[in-house]
Structure formats: structure tokens, C-alpha cells
Amino acid sequence: MVILFRIDDRFIHAQVVVGWGRRLKPDRIVLADDLVNAEDWEKELYASAAGPDFKATVLSLAEAAGQIVGGVFDSEKIFLLVRGPAEALEILDMGLETTEINVGGLHFREGREKITENVWVDEGERGVLRDIVKKGITLEARALPGDERVTINSKVV
Amino acid sequence: MTDKDITGIIVTHGQLGEELLRTVGLIVGEVHDCYALSSSDLGDEKVVRSIHEILDRNNAKGTVVFVDYFGGSCGALCVRATRGIEGVKVISGVNLPILLDFVTKQGIMGLDEIVDHLIHRGRESVRVIEL
Numbered sequence: 001m002v003i004l005f006r007i008d009d010r011f012i013h014a015q016v017v018v019g020w021g022r023r024l025k026p027d028r029i030v031l032a033d034d035l036v037n038a039e040d041w042e043k044e045l046y047a048s049a050a051g052p053d054f055k056a057t058v059l060s061l062a063e064a065a066g067q068i069v070g071g072v073f074d075s076e077k078i079f080l081l082v083r084g085p086a087e088a089l090e091i092l093d094m095g096l097e098t099t100e101i102n103v104g105g106l107h108f109r110e111g112r113e114k115i116t117e118n119v120w121v122d123e124g125e126r127g128v129l130r131d132i133v134k135k136g137i138t139l140e141a142r143a144l145p146g147d148e149r150v151t152i153n154s155k156v157v
Numbered sequence: 158m159t160d161k162d163i164t165g166i167i168v169t170h171g172q173l174g175e176e177l178l179r180t181v182g183l184i185v186g187e188v189h190d191c192y193a194l195s196s197s198d199l200g201d202e203k204v205v206r207s208i209h210e211i212l213d214r215n216n217a218k219g220t221v222v223f224v225d226y227f228g229g230s231c232g233a234l235c236v237r238a239t240r241g242i243e244g245v246k247v248i249s250g251v252n253l254p255i256l257l258d259f260v261t262k263q264g265i266m267g268l269d270e271i272v273d274h275l276i277h278r279g280r281e282s283v284r285v286i287e288l
Contacts, residue, residue, distance in 0.1 A: 009201075010201070010230040010233070010234075011233070012228070013228070013229050013230035013233065014170070014226055014228065014229040014230065015230075017228060041240070045233055045236055046233070048227075048228065049227075049228035049229070049232075049233065050228070051228050107200055107201055108200035109200060109201070109202045110202070
């Protein structure tokens with residue numbers, strides 16, 4: 001069962017493991033990313049970042065969607081992490097159902113405009129977030145669980 | 158800078174790196190060939206660019222990149238930024254004893270030697286104080 005579906009371009013890092021992990025206590029962190037999944041050293045880097053308290057699994061987007069929809073993780077509470085809006089939409093289009101996505105970290109880079117302190121998007125990403133909103137999904141932008149809950153649906157449509 | 162000293166780059170969350178470096182300066186006086194970058198202030202691409210700029214200028218004898226937390230974004234970023242570059246080592250869990258030792262040994266030890274030494278020093282400095 002996915003208890004947190006998060007867009008975060010830093011993947012598995014301290015905010016996710018310590019910040020969210022301590023609060024929601026998942027059994028496993030699933031990182032779904034085709035680029036990370038293609039490189040052994042990157043898989044090892046992020047799997048080790050989950051630390052001793054949580055299991056971590058790195059999968060391709062298709063594997064993650066297939067396994068979650070197929071019930072492989074039904075007996076576990078999982079965090080599902082993807083790097084950006086396009087990857088989130090891809091997973092949704094492969095059948096994963098959710099009512100909410102945590103847009104927790106899209107950090108500043110050239111060409112991105114600010115939506116909140118921790119969420120910056122370019123025009124393409126804004127368009128993809130708009131497509132996600134059209135599916136009836138709430139986009140909320142907390143970096144950490146104790147932050148004020150900010151919904152950004154109106155800022156991407 | 159001098160050609161014989163190892164360069165240090167401290168990459169941390171928040172202002173931790175700047176404050177560690179400032180504190181080292183308060184204790185030992187002037188510090189050279191050691192830089193602090195904040196991943197909170199700069200954004201990932203800027204951090205990577207800054208690391209590369211420092212390496213281009215200073216990598217004659219070797220560089221140690223210090224990050225604050227194993228498993229944090231700074232560590233992943235620094236591994237990504239320096240992977241495949243000769244003469245660079247990334248160390249996690251930076252603390253004041255490690256940095257104090259770094260600035261006193263950066264001119265007299267080689268890269269592998271100083272890295273082994275600093276990790277030993279860092280671990281040794283975490284202990285129960287009993288008298």
C-alpha cells in the first residue's frame with residue numbers, strides 16, 4: 001500500500017528518510033526511476049541512503065507500477081518516490097491509483113520558475129502537473145510532514 | 158593556495174559547512190584551500206558547478222569532499238559530481254575534530270593517508286566522556 005507518493009528530484013535523502021520516515025514509519029521506500037535503475041552504482045547509492053531502519057528497492061517505472069498495481073507491496077506500507085512530474089504521470093498512466101501526490105522537492109535550476117520554496121517547475125513540467133490535476137488528483141507541496149499543508153493545484157492550471 | 162596542500166570542500170545542509178569552517182578558523186587561525194558550500198542556498202546544479210570550479214583550480218595534490226550525512230542529498234550530489242575524477246575522495250559525517258585535523262595535516266599527508274587518518278579521527282572523537 002502506497003502511503004506516500006512523492007515527487008522529489010533528490011530521491012532518497014534525509015528529508016525523506018528522517019523527516020517523513022520518522023513520522024509515517026513505512027516498511028519500504030521504493031524509488032522508481034529508469035535512469036537510476038540502469039546504473040548499478042546509482043542503485044547502490046540510493047538504496048544505501050535509506051539507512052538501517054527501512055528497506056529500499058530501486059525499480060524502473062514500469063516495474064514499480066506493475067508490482068504496486070499487481071499487489072506485490074499490499075502487505076507493506078511503502079513510500080513511492082519519482083524524480084519529476086513526467087515520471088509521476090507515467091506511473092499513473094500505467095494504472096496506479098491515488099488521490100494525492102506530495103510534490104516535495106523540485107529544486108531550483110535554470111529555466112524553472114518558483115511555485116513554493118521547494119517547488120520550481122519549467123513550462124513543460126507545469127503542463128504535466130496540469131494533466132495530473134485533470135485526473136482529479138490533489139498536489140500538495142510540503143517538504144516535510146510538519147510543514148504547513150499547501151495545495152498547488154491552482155498554481156499549475 | 159599552494160601546490161603541496163590537499164584541498165577541502167565541505168558540502169552540507171543549511172549553514173553547517175560555513176559555520177564549521179568559521180569555527181575551525183576561530184580555533185586555528187587562518188584556513189586556506191578549504192571551502193564551504195550549502196546545498197540549501199545554492200541548488201544542486203550550482204553546487205556541482207562550484208565543486209568543479211574548485212577542482213579545476215586546486216586539484217594538484219588531491220581533494221577531500223566532506224559531507225554532513227551519509228544518505229543525505231549532499232552526499233549523493235557530491236558522489237555524482239566527482240565520480241570518475243582522479244584524486245577526489247568523498248567522506249560523510251564531517252565534524253569539528255575531522256576538520257581540525259584536516260587543516261593541520263593537509264600539507265604533510267597524501268590523499269589516501271589523510272582520508273584514512275580523518276576517518277579514524279572522526280570515529281575516535283565520538284565517545285562517552287567518563288572520568
